[in-house]
Amino acid sequence: MRLNHMADVVIRTTALTRDFQHTRAVDALTLEVPRGIVFGFLGPNGSGKTTTIRMLLGLVAPTSGMATVLGFDVVAHADQIRARSGALLEHSGLYERLSAEDNLELYGRIASLPMRERRARIQELLQSLGLWDRRKERAGAWSRGMKQKLAVARTLLHRPALIFLDEPSAGLDPVAAASLRDELAALAHREGVTVFLTTHNLSEAEKVCARVAVIRQGRLLAEGSPAELRMHTGARRVEIVGRGFSEPVLAMLRSRPEVRSAAQENGRLLLELHKTDTVSPLVSLLVAAGSEIEEIRKGQANLEDVFLSLVEHSRDR
C-alpha cells in the first residue's frame, strides 16, 4: 500500500537499516503507517522490532536509509518526535518507589502540561482505567497488569499523536492481557491516536490491529490488513469428521496438488488447502476410497498460521 498524502502517513521508512558490529538488526525496512490506526509490528524474538522502535524514536541512529515520524526526520528532529509521541518500551519504565499518581505527575511535568490540566488529565486516565482509587499506592506494589495499564496511561498523558507500545501484554496472564487489550483499543479509539504495537500475541494483533507488518531478521516479510495477509499468504483449513482415514487415504490426499498438508488427529482429518481450491473433489475422492464422512468444517487460516507460514517460508529461502 502506498499512501498518497503526507498527512495520511504517520511513519514512513525508506530502506531503514541498522547494523551492530557483525549483525544487521534491521535490513532495508520500507514501511508506511497510516494515521489513526493500530498498526501491528510482528516478528519473532530478535527480529529487529525493538531496534526499529528505537530508531523511530531517535534513540539509536540508523546506519543507512531514512525515516520520518509525524513528518519529522528521525535523525535531525528526534526531539520533536519524542515531544509528540508516547512510548511504552520493553520495560514499563515505572518508578516503583513512587505512587501511581506521582509517576504520571512526573511525565506530565516533563510534557510541560500546566498544573490544572495535568491534574485533570491524570484523574481522567486513572479513572478510565479503573486505577483512581489506588493512585496513592506505590507502583511497585501493583500487579503486572495494573502496572502495564499505568504505563499505557503514561504514554497517553500528553495527548500524543502517536504511541509506541513494545510488547505491552508480555508476561500478563490471559485475563489481564485481554483486559489491557480492550482498554488499549478503547483508549486509542477515543483519543484518536495512532498506535505502533509490537506483540507476540497474534490473536491480540488480529483483534486490535487494522494493519500488520511481519519482519524476520530485520527484513519485512509482509504487510497489510490481517484479512489481506490471510488471503494472500494463509492456507484454507478443512476439518472432516468421520471414519476410515487410513494411511493410504492420507497418502492419496497428500499427492493431490490442491492439498498443502493432510493429517489425522483424534479421528478427524485435518487438511490445509491452497487458497483458491474447493473441497468438494476431495470429498468425492474420500467417499470413493471408502471413508465415511459425518461433518465438514471449513475455516480460514488465522494470523498465527500466516505468521508461522511467513517465518518458515523466509527460513527456506
Added chain:
Amino acid sequence: MIADILTIVWKESKEFMQGSSRASSVARFVFPIAVAGIFLPWRSGRAYVTGITAAFGLLWMLPMVAVSFTVDAVAGERERHTLESLLATRLSDQAILFGKLAASVLYVWGMMLASLVVGLITVNLRQRHDALLLFSSTYAATLLIVSFLGSILVCGVAVFVSVRASTVRQAAQTLLYGYIAIIFGAIFAAQALPVSWRLPVRQILLGTSSIQSQFVAGLIFVALDLAVLAAARHRFQRPRLILD
C-alpha cells in the same frame, strides 16, 4: 531547560526520599550527620572551629552521601529499567544529566552544611563557653566554597562512573575504591611534601593564606569541576546510554 532540570530534581529527590524502607531513608540522613556533626566535634572540642577537623569531617562525609545519591540516580535508573523510558521523552540529554547532578549536589552540599551547623551546636554544648564558638569568617567561607566545589566534583565523577556501570553495586564499588585510593594517596603525598610546603596547604584549607593563594586554589578546583562536568556530558548521550 531550567524547568526540565527542576523536573528531574523533583523526581530524584522524591524517589530518594521514598527509598526502599523508612528506616533506610532515615539512616541516609541521620548517620552521616551523626558522625560528621556530632561525633567528630564532640571529640575535637574547641579545635573543631580552629583546626582542620571540620574540613576532615566533610572530606569523610562527601563520598558516602554522594555515592549513595548519585549512583542511585544514574546506575540505579538503568538497573531498574526506567532510564530508557525517560530517554524516550522530549527531555534533552543535558536536562536529564544536569537535573541529576543538581539534585545530587543539592543533597550532598545540604548534608555537609547541615553537619557543620550541627557540629557548631555540638561543640558549643560541650564547651559551655560564655561566648559562642564559631568558625572564623575566612574559614567558614573556605568550608562553604570547598564543600560546594567538592560536591560538584565528586557528584560529577559519580555520574561519569555510573553511566558506564551496569549495576549500582559496580558503580559504588568503583567509586569507593577510587576515593580510598585518592585519600590515601593524598595523605602519603602530604607526608612526602617538604615541611616548607605543608604550611601553605594547611593555610589554604583553613582560609588563613593570602587571597591570591586562595584564589588560585579555587580556580584549580573550578577547572577540575568543569573538566569532570564536560566528561560527564560527553558520556551522557542517548545512543551511548541505550547501547552500552
